[in-house]
Amino acid sequence: xxxxxxxxxxxxxxxxxxxxxALSVGYCxxxxxxxxxxxxxxxxxxxxxxxxxxxxxxxxxxxxxxxDFSKCAEFCNYNALAVLKDDVIFFPExxxxxxxxxxxxxxGAVREKDVEVGEVKKGxxxxxxxxxxxxxxxxxxxxxxxxxxxxxxxxxxxLVIIDCPPGTSCPMVFSVKDCDYCILVTEPTPYGLNDxxxxxxxxxxxxxxxxxxxxxxxxxxxxxxxxxxKNGVKILxxxxxxxxxxxxxxxxxSLVEYDKNWKQKFENILKEIEKxxxx
Amino acid sequence: xxxxxxxxxxxxxSNVDPRFGRCPYYIxxxxxxxxxxxxxxKSSQAMGGAGIQTGxxxxxxxxxxxxxxxxxxxxxxxxxxxxxxxxxxxxxxVNDAIKKLKEGKLTETSAPDVGSHFGMGQK
Numbered sequence: 001x002x003x004x005x006x007x008x009x010x011x012x013x014x015x016x017x018x019x020x021x022a023l024s025v026g027y028c029x030x031x032x033x034x035x036x037x038x039x040x041x042x043x044x045x046x047x048x049x050x051x052x053x054x055x056x057x058x059x060x061x062x063x064x065x066x067x068d069f070s071k072c073a074e075f076c077n078y079n080a081l082a083v084l085k086d087d088v089i090f091f092p093e094x095x096x097x098x099x100x101x102x103x104x105x106x107x108g109a110v111r112e113k114d115v116e117v118g119e120v121k122k123g124x125x126x127x128x129x130x131x132x133x134x135x136x137x138x139x140x141x142x143x144x145x146x147x148x149x150x151x152x153x154x155x156x157x158x159l160v161i162i163d164c165p166p167g168t169s170c171p172m173v174f175s176v177k178d179c180d181y182c183i184l185v186t187e188p189t190p191y192g193l194n195d196x197x198x199x200x201x202x203x204x205x206x207x208x209x210x211x212x213x214x215x216x217x218x219x220x221x222x223x224x225x226x227x228x229x230k231n232g233v234k235i236l237x238x239x240x241x242x243x244x245x246x247x248x249x250x251x252x253x254s255l256v257e258y259d260k261n262w263k264q265k266f267e268n269i270l271k272e273i274e275k276x277x278x279x
Numbered sequence: 280x281x282x283x284x285x286x287x288x289x290x291x292x293s294n295v296d297p298r299f300g301r302c303p304y305y306i307x308x309x310x311x312x313x314x315x316x317x318x319x320x321k322s323s324q325a326m327g328g329a330g331i332q333t334g335x336x337x338x339x340x341x342x343x344x345x346x347x348x349x350x351x352x353x354x355x356x357x358x359x360x361x362x363x364x365x366x367x368x369x370x371x372x373v374n375d376a377i378k379k380l381k382e383g384k385l386t387e388t389s390a391p392d393v394g395s396h397f398g399m400g401q402k
Contacts, residue, residue: 073335079328082335087360091353094328 002160003273004179008195010166012185013215013239016249018163019043020256021183024266026127028159033175035118035134035146040163042252046123046131054134054149055114056097056142063088067109072101093141118146122153143171154178159270168202176203181273182210183236189220193227200233209276211236213269234276236269280310282380283342284373289317291374297348298398299367300329306373307340310381329398330354337363346376346385349398355391367392 005018019040022030032038061069061081073083080094081101092115102110118136125131132153134146143165154160164175176182182203186196196212203210211234214224218241228235239245245255256263285302286293296302301323308315318340322329330350334357337345344364358365366385369376379385 077326079322079325079331082331082357082360084335084338084357084361089331089357089360091328091331094331 001158001181001274001277002154002156002162002179003270004162004164004176004182005185006164006172006176006182006199007166007185008168008197008199009186009191012166012187012192013213014166014185015040015043015163016215016239016255017183017185017213018161020254020262020266021270022129022161023127023254024256024263025159025270027129028161029130029155030125030132030161030163031150031154032131032133032163033147033150033171034163034165035136035143035150036165036171038133038135038163041131041133043254044125044129044131045252046125046129046133048121048123048131050122052120052122052149053116054118054120054146055116056145057099057112058092058095058097058115059090059099059101059110059112061088061090061105062109062111065106065109067106069101069105069109072105072110075100075104097145117142118149120146120149120153144174147171147174151178168198172199173202173206176206176208179208180277182208183213183269183273184210185213185215186224187216187219188214188222188224190223192220193224196224196227211273211276214238216241234272236272237265280344281340281342282308282310282344282346282377283337283340284308284376285320285345285347286317286373291315291372291377293373295346295348295369295371295373295376297370298401299345299347299350299354300325300331300333301398301401302347305333305337305340307342308373308377310377323398327396328353331357334358334361334363337361344380346380349393350388350391351393351395351397352391353395 005014032040069083073081078094080091082089117140123131134150165171186192217238284306285296286304286306287296305318322332330353338361346366350367365388367388
């Protein structure tokens with residue numbers, strides 16, 4: 001079973017919930033798909049065994065041949081190439097590596113090379129968690145390319161937990177596309193509600209079952225809860241805005257590690273999800 | 280000399296559009312003959328690289344200068360490479376902008392004045 005932990009608004013507590021779930025259950029494959037800012041390792045403290053570079057192919061243009069690259073510029077859907085009278089300018093950050101320019105361009109004058117965009121790390125942590133994370137190279141825009149490398153590492157075992165990036169754009173969609181269930185973490189505030197609705201819209205379009213965890217309950221109002229009740233959205237848990245939880249968070253300790261009651265609560269969340277999926 | 284002006288419409292009474300890459304039209308004005316034509320700017324709906332595409336369009340029309348509101352970094356790079364002068368920070372009617380250019384009242388810009396994606400999401 002693949003469970004993705006996502007949110008609309010950032011900073012709501014995806015990693016808190018994802019790592020808590022992993023540590024409570026104890027036996028899973030944990031994948032940090034927030035490759036732009038992976039932070040699950042602070043709480044899971046994995047021993048990294050293996051690091052692999054992620055590369056994509058990008059073109060380079062042999063402009064000294066004097067060939068005409070106009071067809072390449074016309075073909076490029078991302079406008080990554082400007083062909084001027086006296087100059088050819090390539091914009092690597094816009095290139096999506098489709099290889100089209102090589103196909104339509106002058107024979108042999110468009111070549112490709114490997115460009116490093118990030119890394120994928122594999123490790124282990126206690127109790128019995130296989131840990132994977134992606135790390136996008138600073139300055140690179142190729143988030144999904146690094147996430148793709150993580151996809152290849154998924155071994156459908158008993159449980160795969162995916163810590164997703166925030167928002168509703170490509171990186172998030174990529175992180176939830178294969179999930180059996182998505183946990184949406186939100187905070188009980190107007191922004192939290194607004195962005196929750198955006199996430200729900202995406203998941204409904206993708207046909208993914210989901211439930212909500214309200215984190216930092218007490219900092220705002222009850223509009224999120226009222227919305228969920230009104231729309232038949234299951235609230236899996238409410239985590240209060242608690243100074244103790246925040247204190248342990250700030251030193252990289254999951255709430256399930258210092259309070260056994262929370263461990264039980266997260267085990268129950270998993271049971272609820274399993275029940276929902278059987279129905 | 281041909282000069283391209285980013286425009287909200289197709290006539291000289293149209294307003295100068297504030298977006299180099301995402302304006303709906305360009306007025307290509309010949310300052311020697313006082314003839315002009317308009318070009319539809321297909322880049323306005325581009326996902327990305329609108330400035331890059333528009334820069335090539337401006338060169339194809341033979342313009343040696345551009346009058347507009349704002350120019351982003353990629354657009355500026357393309358225009359510089361093509362040796363096309365940039366007059367940004369201009370607003371008002373197209374014909375007034377042309378008059379100012381002829382009278383030498385416009386200042387050439389030496390750098391982009393806005394960041395990427397400035398023109399996105401504007402009507």
